[in-house]
Amino acid sequence: MSEEQKRDNAQAYWQKNVRLMIGLLVVWFVVSFGCGILFVDELNQFRIGGYKLGFWFAQQGSIYTFLAIIFIYAFQMRKLDREFGVEDDE
Template identity: 70%
Template sequence: MAFESQERAKAYWNKNVKLMITLMVIWFSVSFGCGILVVDQLNQFQIGGYKLGFWFAQQGSIYSFLAIIFFYAWKMRQIDREFNVDE
């Protein structure tokens, strides 16, 4: 991966870090927030016969993590193309 300048490399890394932090905050919010903090409010609703808070604690955080992985790969491909470092 060769960058045209040190500034472009720094801009690329800054975009990458911002994306990672954003996605980690989303993952934390879903797994900790929905599965632990607001579980009582979510348990008023059901998905497939299970309370929503329980579902988030058991399945929702896993599904959201998988969605975040695919989104990260898709978004990083766009960023790689933007900075001309794609394969």
Template identity: 80%
Template sequence: MAFKDEAKAKAYWDKNVKLMISLMIIWFVVSFGCGILFVDALNNIQIGGYKLGFWFAQQGSIYTFLAIIFYYAWKMRQIDREFGVEE
């Protein structure tokens, strides 16, 4: 990946880092927050016979992580096109 100027490279990486930080915050809230911190409040709700806190600890954080991976790939493709560094 070759940028013509340093300002464009910095803008690209700033967008990339901002995206990664926001997705890591979402992942933390879902996995640690819903699976550990808020489990007692979420266990008052049931999905398919299972308590919601248990579901987030076992399944929800995995599904969220997969969704984050696909979203990151999609969004980075857009950012790459915007800066002219797509493959």
């Protein structure tokens, strides 16, 4: 593989990585800030486990979402690493 191909490959890899990170950060922002602060009044009309849904998102939902995002990111990056041939050999 020539240097130009390596550079193009690295650039494509980085662009997909950044796109994935931005998408996941948007989800985290919507859940933590949107559901916990902006839409709390609308969500509080519903209950989950005896608690108002807006309160639940502010206290627990954003944490669960963050944990899910970590696993999704790890899974997607493993796929991306395989696609571009940069996976770790263990």
